[in-house]
Amino acid sequence: MYDILPGVSLTRITPPTVPPQFIHRKSILEILEKPAPQALIAIAPSGFGKTILAAQWAAMHPDRTIWYTPVLSDSFKDLVFHCVSSLRRFKPDAAPWIEKYRTEKFDSHKAVIEFANEIATIGFDVNFIADGSHNINPENQVFTQQWAELVPENLKTLYTRNNLPPINYARAISIDAFHMLKPIDLAFTDEEVEVLATNYGVDYEKHREIFWNVQNWPAGVLMTIKTLSNSGKAVSADFLDSQMLVASTLNNLDSEIYEIIEQLTYFANISKEQASLILNNASKIQSFERLAAEGTCGRRNIR
Numbered sequence: 001m002y003d004i005l006p007g008v009s010l011t012r013i014t015p016p017t018v019p020p021q022f023i024h025r026k027s028i029l030e031i032l033e034k035p036a037p038q039a040l041i042a043i044a045p046s047g048f049g050k051t052i053l054a055a056q057w058a059a060m061h062p063d064r065t066i067w068y069t070p071v072l073s074d075s076f077k078d079l080v081f082h083c084v085s086s087l088r089r090f091k092p093d094a095a096p097w098i099e100k101y102r103t104e105k106f107d108s109h110k111a112v113i114e115f116a117n118e119i120a121t122i123g124f125d126v127n128f129i130a131d132g133s134h135n136i137n138p139e140n141q142v143f144t145q146q147w148a149e150l151v152p153e154n155l156k157t158l159y160t161r162n163n164l165p166p167i168n169y170a171r172a173i174s175i176d177a178f179h180m181l182k183p184i185d186l187a188f189t190d191e192e193v194e195v196l197a198t199n200y201g202v203d204y205e206k207h208r209e210i211f212w213n214v215q216n217w218p219a220g221v222l223m224t225i226k227t228l229s230n231s232g233k234a235v236s237a238d239f240l241d242s243q244m245l246v247a248s249t250l251n252n253l254d255s256e257i258y259e260i261i262e263q264l265t266y267f268a269n270i271s272k273e274q275a276s277l278i279l280n281n282a283s284k285i286q287s288f289e290r291l292a293a294e295g296t297c298g299r300r301n302i303r
Contacts, residue, residue, distance in 0.1 A: 047219030
């Protein structure tokens with residue numbers, strides 16, 4: 001119904017595809033499935049499966065999920081434009097009020113209220129996901145705080161980040177609607193490691209000691225499983241520390257994957273256009289997006 005809003009990146013309002021072999025994080029998803037309102041923050045370093053968890057939840061509710069992947073350069077106008085565009089993916093006629101901001105001066109305070117009212121009157125529960133919310137521009141904090149205070153009662157939010165949020169969630173806490181997931185909560189259980197190993201055709205019992213040394217760190221578990229799956233055997237007798245794990249994994253990477261990592265290793269953030277220019281190969285770009293979505297090679301930061 002509406003043309004795409006200026007400056008909106010479709011990549012950053014589209015949830016990544018969940019790898020078919022990945023386990024269903026049932027116990028965590030059950031928290032997200034509690035009735036609205038809910039505010040959940042997943043805080044952990046890269047490699048704890050935050051993006052995959054968010055993508056699994058989004059895949060469960062494609063007809064009611066707003067997805068936003070922020071970058072530090074986003075103004076608050078960019079943030080709102082992206083969120084409205086994501087909303088319009090499942091409700092094309094939503095937010096007619098945003099159209100005036102194509103030409104008029106953007107009013108951040110008013111836009112927060114308008115967006116909150118839009119969600120509140122939509123007629124059903126909405127899920128809002130900000131993946132990598134630590135990348136929200138600090139200059140937008142006054143408006144994101146306003147949003148936290150006005151958030152509608154039919155909204156469930158999931159923010160993934162690698163540090164503590166600067167926002168006060170007193171309102172959500174006061175109504176017992178606030179939850180925080182820490183690394184220990186996001187780590188795989190032994191049962192999940194066993195299921196994931198089975199999905200990749202790896203004998204969990206045979207390699208139990210190797211998995212134990214990874215200490216259920218999701219990215220470490222996944223790298224170990226892929227190493228064992230590709231080689232058919234443990235690369236070394238023990239993974240005594242993270243350096244040995246990384247070295248062993250790199251030595252057994254598929255040559256194309258190794259070349260991708262080698263070419264892009266110096267970039268903390270990279271756009272899809274930049275990756276395309278550097279890799280210059282459609283197959284490599286697709287492989288890199290898959291690795292990023294899995295969390296195997298760091299947080300998904302293609303925009």
